[in-house]
Amino acid sequence: MTPVPHTIKKIIRETHDTFTLDLTPKDGSEPISFLPGQFNMLYAFGVGEIPISISGPAPGTRGMLHTIREVGTVTQALHKLKKGATVGLRGPFGSSWPIETSKGSDIVILAGGIGLAPLRPAIYNLLEQRDQFGNIALLYGTREPKDLLFTKEFEKWRGKLGVQTKITVDKAGSDWRGNVGVVTTSIPRVSFDPPHTIVMICGPEIMMRYSVIEMKRLGVSEDRIYITMERNMKCAVGFCGHCQFGPSFICKDGPVFRYDRIKHFFGIREI
Amino acid sequence: MKSLESILAAHPFFENLDPQYMALMTGCASNVRFEAGQFIHRQGEEANSFYIIRQGKVALEVCPPEKEPITVQTVSDGEILGWAWMVPPYHWQFDAQAIELTRAIVLDGRCLRTKCSEDHALGYELLSRLLPIIGQGMEATRMQLLDLYGTRG
């Protein structure tokens, strides 16, 4: 599969180190359709190709959004591109968040840092069909207030349609009026019925590990918890073995996994 | 309006507490209210009380020398503020500042301390309820040190 040239329609600066690229096919065709949780391989020409989750479209918009945190060579190269520039795109790839099968359940979404981006399409999707779900809680944590993504949208989600939202940061100055503490401390502050709850978690592995422990302690069974796994990947179609995780390939069996299916490999040092 | 006793009895901290002890707790309790911006206690002061937050939010702050204060934890509705009243040398470790209008029930820690030294069964009851709170605080601090959000993969 060769990368399809896409034009950067818009660049949104989200935080000091994170930006969103809105991409449309260069040939004017419709943007590809995708499921919440899937990712694309974005190619910065001459530099390299990396997996980036799809973070939208927002309802009512057309383009395909990718929210990217600058960490190294390729993400920096993408950041330097200007509006109108071309990037290569292959995708969408991978598994998706279990929206259809969650109907009738309470939903708890836990996001850490940039982990909110791959969850945003799932949030849009849940809100579009709000009456199909019980309680919905969105719990989001970052290191400091300056790292918080999509804060304006959070305001809209808060309280709307009975969605419980909690934002918490690890530490803050005295001008911060919100919660301080790690994201797991927000869990007891929202209401949901553990045996009838689906949990979707995306963030650094260590944050997901503690979130799973807390959810299990409250009585959510392992087959109702979904997490995402990230490993370096190359081909994105289950060939090259770069992203092998136990018996699974993250690119094709993941990135979204049901916890009980990967728990034996999750948190093991060598994997 | 609910009585202090019924509010305390409904709080998980006092779940299944012997009625005789429950009456003693109520005797040591009273309602308090803090305006946004008001300090509840300051680091280093003697710790002689603890609070059950009914509504509002309190920031626990540390103040590094010559630097702006840093909030390390917030405590809100239904949560317990303060355990230093039970652990020598009975001094607060942090500044506690209400960041919203906060209503709470305050319990007289000095009075309870005396009662606990006279009645070790009561002391054991209270300590075994406080220890999980201290433990959770420690766990949360460890997680903050681990920097949960530092990298994604």
Ligand SMILES: Cc1cc2nc3c(=O)[nH]c(=O)nc-3n(C[C@H](O)[C@H](O)[C@H](O)COP(=O)(O)OP(=O)(O)OC[C@H]3O[C@@H](n4cnc5c(N)ncnc54)[C@H](O)[C@@H]3O)c2cc1C
């Ligand atoms: C399925 C999947 C979906 C992803 N979705 C997103 C997304 O939506 N948004 C996003 O920003 N990123 C996402 N990532 C991570 C992204 O692919 C990496 O950040 C990117 O590959 C780093 O490439 P680089 O060339 O910029 O950094 P490199 O030059 O490869 O690395 C530079 C430095 O950054 C560190 N680094 C590498 N990867 C990460 C990482 N994942 N997190 C933190 N530090 C890292 C390296 O250890 C190194 O120190 C996703 C990854 C996967 C597997």
